[in-house]
Amino acid sequence: GQSLEQPSEVTAVEGAIVQINCTYQTSGFYGLSWYQQHDGGAPTFLSYNALDGLEETGRFSSFLSRSDSYGYLLLQELQMKDSASYFCAVSSLYNFNKFYFGSGTKLNVKP
Amino acid sequence: DSGVTQTPKHLITATGQRVTLRCSPRSGDLSVYWYQQSLDQGLQFLIQYYNGEERAKGNILERFSAQQFPDLHSELNLSSLELGDSALYFCASSVGGGGQEYNEQFFGPGTRLTVL
Numbered sequence: 001g002q003s004l005e006q007p008s009e010v011t012a013v014e015g016a017i018v019q020i021n022c023t024y025q026t027s028g029f030y031g032l033s034w035y036q037q038h039d040g041g042a043p044t045f046l047s048y049n050a051l052d053g054l055e056e057t058g059r060f061s062s063f064l065s066r067s068d069s070y071g072y073l074l075l076q077e078l079q080m081k082d083s084a085s086y087f088c089a090v091s092s093l094y095n096f097n098k099f100y101f102g103s104g105t106k107l108n109v110k111p
Numbered sequence: 112d113s114g115v116t117q118t119p120k121h122l123i124t125a126t127g128q129r130v131t132l133r134c135s136p137r138s139g140d141l142s143v144y145w146y147q148q149s150l151d152q153g154l155q156f157l158i159q160y161y162n163g164e165e166r167a168k169g170n171i172l173e174r175f176s177a178q179q180f181p182d183l184h185s186e187l188n189l190s191s192l193e194l195g196d197s198a199l200y201f202c203a204s205s206v207g208g209g210g211q212e213y214n215e216q217f218f219g220p221g222t223r224l225t226v227l
Contacts, residue, residue, distance in 0.1 A: 004153075031213055042113060042201065042218040043154065050213065087153055097142065097208045098167040099216070101153035 002026040004088055004102035011108040012078055020073045020105045022088035030096055032064050032071045033089045037104070043087065046073065075107070083109045114138065115204050115219035123225045129190040132222045134202030136183055142166070142208030143185040144216060145177055148199040160185055161209040192226045199223050 004024045012018040022032065031050035035043040047055050049064035049071060061074040075082055085106050089099040114137035124130055136143050141162045146154040156169035160179035171177075174192075179185045189196060199221045205214035 040199075040221075040223075042115075042220050043203075044113070044218065045215050048213065048215070089154075091213065095159075095167045096211060096213045097144070097159060097205065097216070098169065099144075099154075099156055101146075101155070103153040104151075 002090060002092075002100040004090060004100065006086075006088055006102040006105045008103070009106045009108065011110060013110050014078055014080060016078050017074065017076050018078060018107065020075075020086050020088075020107070022071045022073075022102055024069050024071075024088070024090050024102075026069075026090050026092060026100065028093035029066065029069070030091045030093045032062075033091065033099065034060075034062050034073045035087045035089065035101075036084050037087065038084045046086075078109050080109050080111065083107060113217040113219065115202060115217055117200075117202050117219040117222050119222060120220065121223045121225075123227065124192060125227055126192055126194060128192050128226075129188065130192065130224065132187040132189070132200050132202075132224075134185045134187070134204075134219060136185070136202075136204030137217055140204035140206050140217070141183065142205045142214065143179055143183070144203040144205075144208075145171075145185070145187050146201040146203065146218075148201060148221075149195075150198075154201065157187070159208060161207075166208060189224070194226050197224055197226045 047062040
């Protein structure tokens with residue numbers, strides 16, 4: 001089976017850096033994705049890691065360590081609009097597109 | 112706007128009833144995925160269709176069924192509804208998904224189902 005763990009809530013101030021961790025247990029791990037979801041809105045894709053290391057996309061970076069079954073999403077220069085829920089999702093070797101989502105981390109950005 | 116459309120936006124119905132949720136994928140996308148998101152929870156994968164054929168199945172209840180039509184739109188049918196079926200139902204689409212390659216999924220705005 002699959003299980004993912006993320007902190008339920010994180011609070012940070014505008015302009016700061018925040019890291020959202022995700023640990024997973026899965027058979028046949030292939031890759032780790034991150035999605036952002038504003039309240040009541042559609043999830044939007046942020047990043048994807050299949051190999052160990054850091055992927056950077058603007059203010060957002062994502063890291064994966066396959067040996068530690070661990071990844072994180074790093075958000076820099078936080079803005080108020082970054083207040084949202086962030087989900088990690090694993091995909092498996094058996095079906096790369098069958099995602100298992102964590103229960104999400106609610107990020108509160110304060111002025 | 113992801114280009115994925117879902118109708119209706121909201122649906123209120125009673126226990127025991129049957130409803131149909133509709134999804135149109137982005138132009139050119141062959142895969143459609145259905146997810147259920149209960150209050151303050153993550154997304155639960157239900158089912159994937161690729162070019163009209165079922166490709167992957169999650170923890171989809173037997174009361175639920177889906178199909179993808181020749182024009183690639185998809186419908187999710189929920190029957191004998193229970194209070195616990197109240198949730199946001201999202202559809203996503205991707206270009207591929209029929210083979211062993213990763214595809215970014217683009218999500219629609221969702222259908223909020225309330226069962227009273």
